[in-house]
Amino acid sequence: MSASSQVSPGSAETSSPALPLMFERGPFDSGREVWLGAIATDDRAGLDRQLGVILSEMKGRGARIIGLLQTVLDDSDCDCSKLAVRDLASDELIPITQFLGHESHSCRLDTRRLAEVSGLLEKQIEPGVELLLINRFGKVEAEGHGLRDLICQAIELGIPTLVTVQTSHLDAWASFESGLAQYLPPEPEVVRAWCEAAVKATVERKAIRV
Numbered sequence: 001m002s003a004s005s006q007v008s009p010g011s012a013e014t015s016s017p018a019l020p021l022m023f024e025r026g027p028f029d030s031g032r033e034v035w036l037g038a039i040a041t042d043d044r045a046g047l048d049r050q051l052g053v054i055l056s057e058m059k060g061r062g063a064r065i066i067g068l069l070q071t072v073l074d075d076s077d078c079d080c081s082k083l084a085v086r087d088l089a090s091d092e093l094i095p096i097t098q099f100l101g102h103e104s105h106s107c108r109l110d111t112r113r114l115a116e117v118s119g120l121l122e123k124q125i126e127p128g129v130e131l132l133l134i135n136r137f138g139k140v141e142a143e144g145h146g147l148r149d150l151i152c153q154a155i156e157l158g159i160p161t162l163v164t165v166q167t168s169h170l171d172a173w174a175s176f177e178s179g180l181a182q183y184l185p186p187e188p189e190v191v192r193a194w195c196e197a198a199v200k201a202t203v204e205r206k207a208i209r210v
Contacts, residue, residue, distance in 0.1 A: 035160035035198040041186040066124045067133030136164040142172035160198035
């Protein structure tokens with residue numbers, strides 16, 4: 001499958017140029033070039049590893065990339081308490097779940113940590129950033145909270161934004177992005193090509209402005 005392919009929820013794969021879309025509807029202003037990519041998959045750990053490799057290589061070549069990459073810590077008491085995000089700007093690992101005790105049936109997202117992470121990322125979103133990763137659009141975002149506002153803020157600034165989406169929340173995501181997103185298959189070569197094209201377009205746009 002080539003990097004120019006596009007997939008949308010509930011439809012067959014169709015061929016479409018990997019070109020930026022224009023703001024025409026949804027929660028965004030009109031008349032601006034948009035790079036908004038979405039990857040939906042249930043293989044979240046596999047996708048996280050792929051993204052880690054791709055973005056690390058691009059940063060090594062000088063791309064200015066920010067965002068959060070979900071990962072798992074090794075020293076927790078239960079699977080869900082191991083969840084953390086890696087800040088791509090600083091490489092810091094930030095736990096985002098809390099262990100509620102052995103008698104609890106489940107561990108839950110730490111809302112305080114989530115707010116801290118959101119605030120940290122908001123400070124990093126500024127003109128000059130070449131790619132933002134939001135990993136991922138999940139239950140909190142589907143309910144209208146979480147990192148939704150940061151996606152809007154980045155798009156308003158013309159920052160290419162790549163979002164991973166839990167398949168169980170595809171309907172909520174589709175309603176949020178209002179037809180603006182390019183849907184990418186979770187294939188490394190396709191994701192890499194989209195990210196590199198998005199960064200290249202941003203760099204060229206900045207050069208024209210200078």
